[in-house]
Amino acid sequence: xxxxxxxxxTPLWVVLGYLxxxxxxxxxxxxxxxxxxxxxxxxxxxxxxxxxxxxVFGTTMTGFALVxxxxxxxxxxxxxxxxxxxxxxxxxxxxxxLVGIRLWAIGKRNGYVTQVQFFRNRFNSSALGYVLFGLxxxxxxxxxxxxxxxxxxxxxxxxxxxxxxxxxxxxxxxxLSGLVICGVVLAYVFLGGVRSAAWxxxxxxxxxxxxxxxxxxxxxxxxxxxxxxxAGGFITNIKRATEYVEGESKARRLLVRGxxxxxxxxxxxxxxxxxxxxxxxDNQSEVERDDALTQWKEQMQTLLDPLAxxxxxxxxxxxxxxxxxxxxxxxxxxxxxxxVELNRAGEEQQAKATKLFPDLAKETxxxxxxxxxxxxQARKDSKSExxxxxxxxxxxxxVAALNPFPPSEPKEPTASMSHLMFFSFLFIPLSxxxxxxxxxxxxxxxxxxxxxxxxxxxxxxxxxxxxxxxLIGVWxxxxxxxxxxxxxxxxxxxxxxxxxxxxxxxxxxxxMAGVLxxxxxxxxxxxxxxxxxxxxxxxxxxADEHDYTDRQKVWIARxxxxxxxxxxxxxxxxxxxxxxxxxxxxxxxGFTGLVPLVLAALYWKxxxxxxxxxxxxVTAVLWFVFFQQSGWGADKGYTVLEMKAVMPLxxxxxxxxxxxxxxxxxxxxxxxxxxxxxxxNRQASNKPKQQSDRPxxxxxxxxxxxxxxxxxxxxxxxxxxxxxxx
Amino acid sequence: xxxxxxxxxxxxxxxxxxWWFWEESFSFLGIPAGLxxxxxxxxxxxxxxxxxxxxxxxxxxxxxxxxxxxxxxRSRNRPRRPSR
Numbered sequence: 001x002x003x004x005x006x007x008x009x010t011p012l013w014v015v016l017g018y019l020x021x022x023x024x025x026x027x028x029x030x031x032x033x034x035x036x037x038x039x040x041x042x043x044x045x046x047x048x049x050x051x052x053x054x055x056v057f058g059t060t061m062t063g064f065a066l067v068x069x070x071x072x073x074x075x076x077x078x079x080x081x082x083x084x085x086x087x088x089x090x091x092x093x094x095x096x097x098l099v100g101i102r103l104w105a106i107g108k109r110n111g112y113v114t115q116v117q118f119f120r121n122r123f124n125s126s127a128l129g130y131v132l133f134g135l136x137x138x139x140x141x142x143x144x145x146x147x148x149x150x151x152x153x154x155x156x157x158x159x160x161x162x163x164x165x166x167x168x169x170x171x172x173x174x175x176l177s178g179l180v181i182c183g184v185v186l187a188y189v190f191l192g193g194v195r196s197a198a199w200x201x202x203x204x205x206x207x208x209x210x211x212x213x214x215x216x217x218x219x220x221x222x223x224x225x226x227x228x229x230x231a232g233g234f235i236t237n238i239k240r241a242t243e244y245v246e247g248e249s250k251a252r253r254l255l256v257r258g259x260x261x262x263x264x265x266x267x268x269x270x271x272x273x274x275x276x277x278x279x280x281x282d283n284q285s286e287v288e289r290d291d292a293l294t295q296w297k298e299q300m301q302t303l304l305d306p307l308a309x310x311x312x313x314x315x316x317x318x319x320x321x322x323x324x325x326x327x328x329x330x331x332x333x334x335x336x337x338x339x340v341e342l343n344r345a346g347e348e349q350q351a352k353a354t355k356l357f358p359d360l361a362k363e364t365x366x367x368x369x370x371x372x373x374x375x376x377q378a379r380k381d382s383k384s385e386x387x388x389x390x391x392x393x394x395x396x397x398x399v400a401a402l403n404p405f406p407p408s409e410p411k412e413p414t415a416s417m418s419h420l421m422f423f424s425f426l427f428i429p430l431s432x433x434x435x436x437x438x439x440x441x442x443x444x445x446x447x448x449x450x451x452x453x454x455x456x457x458x459x460x461x462x463x464x465x466x467x468x469x470x471l472i473g474v475w476x477x478x479x480x481x482x483x484x485x486x487x488x489x490x491x492x493x494x495x496x497x498x499x500x501x502x503x504x505x506x507x508x509x510x511x512m513a514g515v516l517x518x519x520x521x522x523x524x525x526x527x528x529x530x531x532x533x534x535x536x537x538x539x540x541x542x543a544d545e546h547d548y549t550d551r552q553k554v555w556i557a558r559x560x561x562x563x564x565x566x567x568x569x570x571x572x573x574x575x576x577x578x579x580x581x582x583x584x585x586x587x588x589x590g591f592t593g594l595v596p597l598v599l600a601a602l603y604w605k606x607x608x609x610x611x612x613x614x615x616x617x618v619t620a621v622l623w624f625v626f627f628q629q630s631g632w633g634a635d636k637g638y639t640v641l642e643m644k645a646v647m648p649l650x651x652x653x654x655x656x657x658x659x660x661x662x663x664x665x666x667x668x669x670x671x672x673x674x675x676x677x678x679x680x681n682r683q684a685s686n687k688p689k690q691q692s693d694r695p696x697x698x699x700x701x702x703x704x705x706x707x708x709x710x711x712x713x714x715x716x717x718x719x720x721x722x723x724x725x726x
Numbered sequence: 727x728x729x730x731x732x733x734x735x736x737x738x739x740x741x742x743x744x745w746w747f748w749e750e751s752f753s754f755l756g757i758p759a760g761l762x763x764x765x766x767x768x769x770x771x772x773x774x775x776x777x778x779x780x781x782x783x784x785x786x787x788x789x790x791x792x793x794x795x796x797x798x799x800r801s802r803n804r805p806r807r808p809s810r
Binding site for chain 2: 456
């Protein structure tokens, strides 16, 4: 059951309200649809800065932005922000600047609406177009599927307590939630194409950004309220929540990327203690060890037998958490003392301790405190005049001092992430340069200047979403380590925090809507993109596109979009229990492997068709090999030469592209002129580019006013008197 | 593109790997040092891109895009064969 689950149906109504608003906005935006294929595929290249920022940002942020980031930081701490968020801020904007604007210009100049059209014409190869189409579709579909599957996995446990009986008793089933989500998205992309997707993405992005901020505010206040000082102002609450984690020895490592200084100190102390105990143990004779072991076992039995008689009601040789809680304080201390001593005594005794108290791992802090309290009490009672108390206390102190087992060497604390791994995360955000759905959004830009705001604001938008989520994950780990929060899986951390700490059905509903918004903001772009690709990259090239009117092309795209949504929904039902999540995460690696191709196509005139084919082949082969070696994605820690597989794969793809291009015939200049601005201008005029350094008399117009940059006041080049008809 | 833009971006890439805060455990306003540095890095990235956008904007691309010479009779789905 989801920790987020709430008995009230208010969250469900909030989600339904969000879906109705989204559908309404999508349908309203379709009123601006002009009915042309150009409008359906690229919104007539009319999208301004703000909409472009919101739609591209929303498309690049999936459900991972809220749920996954919190889950990752629950496990790895603050390293997640540096590894993923701040790299993405730098690299995504770089890709928009280097790749997006250029592709927009080429797309506008040549009327392209898909990536494949660009590559097909750049390399003069229909075959390359079809190969790339196939590869891109194979990479996008798993990415799309995890969106639909995530909806089902999130909604069902969350809604389970809202229904007492009937077919919804276990919550809204995945087939229904998936159907609703796909239906809502299909409705507005069917009507308005990419324009509706852009409008919807803008709304969804605002929703999930608000969700992150509001959840952050409320959760920090709830954690601060648990501290001795209580809740205060916003900054004070954040400080107290972080200090709470700092106070937890098992969670404080998440506050640094390397090894926490206090963990280092504890390790050094434990190492010294280990050395002393080892020395004492090694210096014992065999007889002394056997004697110590016998005494230790006798004392433990003396401690445990009365407890079993008094508190093990069902006589199964173990104590439940309830039985433990019901014991008087003195007996709890005795049992805790015995359990801690058993746990320190090697693997065999640890197994006995776990059998005696199955909740041992969850209650380590409580048991450690009780163990320390028992020892403290024993030290006091050893000086008591009550003989019975004194003997009992001496027994406790004797057990603590005995050394019958070889001491366990303490484990050296490890960093949450290595330096090389931290660096290799750079390659993951490169993938945005080859996402076909992001490419389509780029083509919708009204002008190149529309890219300015997305380039500048993208890193800030990432910070607004990721900072709260990463901190919430770290705080959740602190609470879980203290036994104050139950988090069944890392990805349940955000839901657990909201459900257990805030307990506000409106915030729960907002969180549900925010998660759905993050997922759907990618889904709509992917659906419309695949419909566009099938229409323009497969159907129209195989048929004769001139046989179809513009209106018919729109309907063909709509039909393909319906088919894509239906197939994706069907696959989500068929693969509901499979490990498609593992595959989808590897898809980012595949897209990144193709990035050298797009960079070379845009900036290196020497790139040849053979080089392009070679790069694609190496990417596909290496991706398959690495994916297989990782157990088809099951090994989430899989590395190649101690770094993420994406790094060697991308470097190999780039190397092969360069080598094969240099060994094969360069492309025709006529082809290059279409894709490189300088070449086109040079072809149009044989005159030297710069004329401003010539004396004015040579321009044939000595009476003209000073002409800076060889342009008149209206920014036009003056007509040369001897230029003829050029 | 202006080389100083490239230099700033490469510098940011180098600064991203903050060895100096790798094991620092202090926090500022409740945000751990390693996390706060990267949040500040995100804002610094935005400033760097603002500089790049306004000082190294590829204006020639926009002019080139607007001066498009599309030949509508030729399909964009069938690549043009280079003339011999």
